[in-house]
Each structure stands twice: as structure tokens, then as C-alpha cells.
Amino acid sequence: MKNVRLQLFVSFLLCACFLHAQQAKYIFFFIGDGMGLNQIQMTELYGAELQGNIGITSLLFTQFPMATIATTYSATNGVTDSAASGTALATGVKTRNGCIGVMKDKVTPLKSIAVRAREAGCKVGVASSVAVNHATPAAFYAHNENRKNYNAIGHDLVAAGFDFYGGADFWGVTPQDSIGLYDLARSNGYTITRGYKEFQKKARTSDRMILFQKIAVSKIDSRTTPYAIDRQKTDLTLSEITRAGIKVLTKDPKKGFFFMIEGGSIDWACHSNDAATVIHEVQDLDRAIGVAYEFYQQHPDETLIVVTADHETGGLGLGTGSYELxxxxxxxxxxxxxxxxxxxxxxxxxxxxxxxxxxxxxxxxxxxxxxxxxxxxxxxxxxxxxxxxxxxxxxxxxxxxxxxxxxxxxxxxxxxxxxxxLVDWISKGHSASFVPVFALGAGAENFQSRTDNAEIPRKIAEIGGYGLED
Structure with missing residues (x-):
């Protein structure tokens, strides 16, 4: 009898420890679009060289205690695109290239981890350094057979009803759109702000917010915020978007949140094989992660931060045969x-x-x-x-x-x-290379062994208490 009681007591302790380790009230999910292992390695090697050293100067997120790698193939292609990989990271299900939030039959909708979090009573935010209706952020709220149906995806954004969206702007909104997305968003209770200063002024009185860059910048290019290497002092940054999202998502301290933040411009710089610009974009994502890390330090037992990528872009090579950089x-x-x-x-x-x-x-x-x-x-x-x-x-x-x-x-x-x-590129497209996965905080121990991109949101959802199983 004593042995049975002892066994039950030990089992209770183990379960209690497991549940404590698993549960996370606040979840940050960072996605570096196009950010493969070598994009990170190049940035860290570059930092060391600037100090006159051979070695690395670590980024913040590469110092997270848990790290592994993930595969990224889609349901139909060995090399994925951002729509399919975004869908895998958002829903835990692989789909065909070009599809957003639907199965590979192009029709059956998939429920994302963000929607699951909202249904569980959490606040939800989706943000990017590029347009909010671009492929990766869209995968967390939209359902469409074609990632380029920007108007329809924008309508899905409003219909999803998340608490915070942040990014450059809407992309590809055409005059044929019968209901303007800006007006539609406002009529559904969203306050649209332009630039971080305007956001700060209106944040106190608004519960559902969209943060875009200033109109003058969007008139030049509404698809993306300026590259970090080109940035002017008044330009909107990914760190500011992250900070703004946290402010909106923590208005009700009783509720937890799920917040996806994409460093989308890493991919754009990789597509053009612009190594210096890539380095600045990876560093910029790291600064945004630093904002989340500040929050983690205030809530270490309740916060999970996961950092990964949807795919590698460019086939970046470090060294061209001379055994040096x-x-x-x-x-x-x-x-x-x-x-x-x-x-x-x-x-x-x-x-x-x-x-x-x-x-x-x-x-x-x-x-x-x-x-x-x-x-x-x-x-x-x-x-x-x-x-x-x-x-x-x-x-x-x-x-x-x-x-x-x-x-x-x-x-x-x-x-x-x-x-x-002494760097080189295989192409101006995506590759099938492994991508990194780093994790810190509550439940981070689940990210230790080699995985696949579709497994990542399943683990996050379990840690958050809103599993992806139907």
C-alpha cells in the first residue's frame, strides 16, 4: 500500500512538473523569412570580423538554451515557397506551394495556431516588416488557393478579428475591391495608425489596432518597410511594431497572448543576393527579439519565445575556395x-x-x-x-x-x-536547406531534436494549452 501511495505521489509530482514546464501564457513566434543557417552564421562571423577577430559575435536569439534544425519541404515540392511554409508553420499541416491556409486540395480550410489561441481566450497579434497581407502573415488568418489574391486575403484579415496587426501596409489592393480594406477595418472596430508616434497617442483608447508605416513611405513602396541598412530615423521598425503589439496584447492582464512576428525583408534581400543588406536585416530581427526578451525577463515562468525560418533563400555560401572570409x-x-x-x-x-x-x-x-x-x-x-x-x-x-x-x-x-x-549564392530563389529553431522559456525543452516545420506549431499550441488536434 505504501509503495502504491509512493508511486502515485511520484507520478503526481512528475505530472505537476511536466505541466508547469509545458504551460506558457505568453507566446512569441518569430519567423525570419528566408533566414537559413548561413544567413545567421554570416551575421555572427561579420560581427567578429568587425572586432578584428576570427570567430563569431553571437546574436541574442542564438544564445537561447534550446536549438535544433527543421526541414521545410511542402506537400508538393521539395523546395517550398512562403505560402506553403507559412501554412505549415501556422497550422501544422503541409500544403501545396502557392496556397494559404488551405489543404493541398486548395479548398479545405485549415485552422491556424493563432485562431486556436483566440478561441482559447488569448489575445492575438500578427506582424511583419513587409505587408500584412503577404504570404507568411496571411497564413495565420487567411484561406486562399492563391497567395496573390491580396484583396481577398485582406478581407480575411479583418474577418479573423485579431487584436493587433502590424506591418508596412496592405499590398496589392486594387480599385476593383468593392469595399476598401481601410474602411472595412475601421468599420470592424480597428484603429489604423501610421507610424509609432501616432500609435502611442491612440493606443490608450483603442483595443484593436493596426500599425502601418507613414503614408509618405507607403507611397514609395507599400509592400515593405525600408531595409534596415537604408532606414531613416522616422521609419517604422520591426522593434517598434513588436513593442506596439505587446502594448495592445497585454491590456487585459488576465489573458495570455499569441504573437507572430515576421522578419520578412530578410527574404527580399536574399532574393537579390545582397549580402550586406541581409546582415542588417538579421540584426534587425534580433533587435525585435530583444523587445520580446525584455518581456520574457519580466515574466520568465509564463513566456515562450520561438525563433525559426520558413525556408532558406539564395543558397548562400560562405567561402569561395580560398579557405578564408x-x-x-x-x-x-x-x-x-x-x-x-x-x-x-x-x-x-x-x-x-x-x-x-x-x-x-x-x-x-x-x-x-x-x-x-x-x-x-x-x-x-x-x-x-x-x-x-x-x-x-x-x-x-x-x-x-x-x-x-x-x-x-x-x-x-x-x-x-x-x-x-568571399560569399556566393546558388540562385535568386529558395533552397531546401535546413532552417534553425531556437527556443527560450516555458516549454522550450520541447525544441531539442531535429524536427519539421509542421511540427513546430503543434508543439507551440500544446505548450500554450490550445492543441491543434480537431
């Missing part, structure tokens, strides 16, 4: 390839169409450090001159990547500084 040279690149294309366009307007090689050469020196801080070979200089002639003399077509169209000479300058840094 020269990543610190990337510090001489002051703006992204995209922004340098704008600089060249402004020069064209300023000079009434004719821009001399000397003017372009000076701009290359200012923005990439060429000649002034970086010694070029004769071959590299000749390549830049040929690209200059393509851009300004022969009116060559722009160089395209997934989300950008850039000047020929901007693309060539970026390519040359990558070569000098």
Missing part, C-alpha cells in the same frame, strides 16, 4: 542594391539624362567604398564601366529578382563586393 568589407556598403538604384535614378534626373562615369564612380565610392577603401582589380573596374554603359548609355533593361528591379550597375556593384567578401 573577408566579411568585414561589407561594412563599406552603406545602402542596399535597391536604394542605390534609386540614387542612380535621381542622378539621371538631376543630370537631365546624361550621367558621366566620373559622377557614377564617385557615387560608387561613397556608397560601396570602391577605390576609396576597397581596392578593385582592373577586371572589376572594367565590369563596372560596362555596367555603367548598360545603365546610362545603352539603356539596358533592369536586373530583376523576386521583389526588385535594379539598375545594372547597382547589381554589378553588389556582385563585386560579395566576391570581395
Amino acid at each position: 573577408n566579411l568585414s568589407v561589407l561594412s563599406n556598403q552603406k545602402i542596399s542594391e535597391r536604394e542605390f538604384s534609386k540614387v542612380l535614378g535621381n542622378l539621371r534626373k538631376k543630370c537631365n539624362g546624361y550621367v558621366s562615369w566620373d559622377i557614377v564612380k564617385n557615387s560608387l565610392s561613397e556608397n560601396f567604398g570602391f577605390w576609396k577603401k576597397i581596392r578593385l582589380t582592373l577586371q572589376q573596374e572594367e565590369r563596372l564601366k560596362i555596367a555603367y554603359e548598360s545603365s546610362f548609355i545603352n539603356s539596358a533593361s533592369l536586373v530583376e529578382s523576386e521583389y526588385q528591379k535594379d539598375e545594372t550597375i547597382a547589381a554589378e556593384a553588389k556582385k563585386i563586393i560579395n566576391e570581395i567578401a
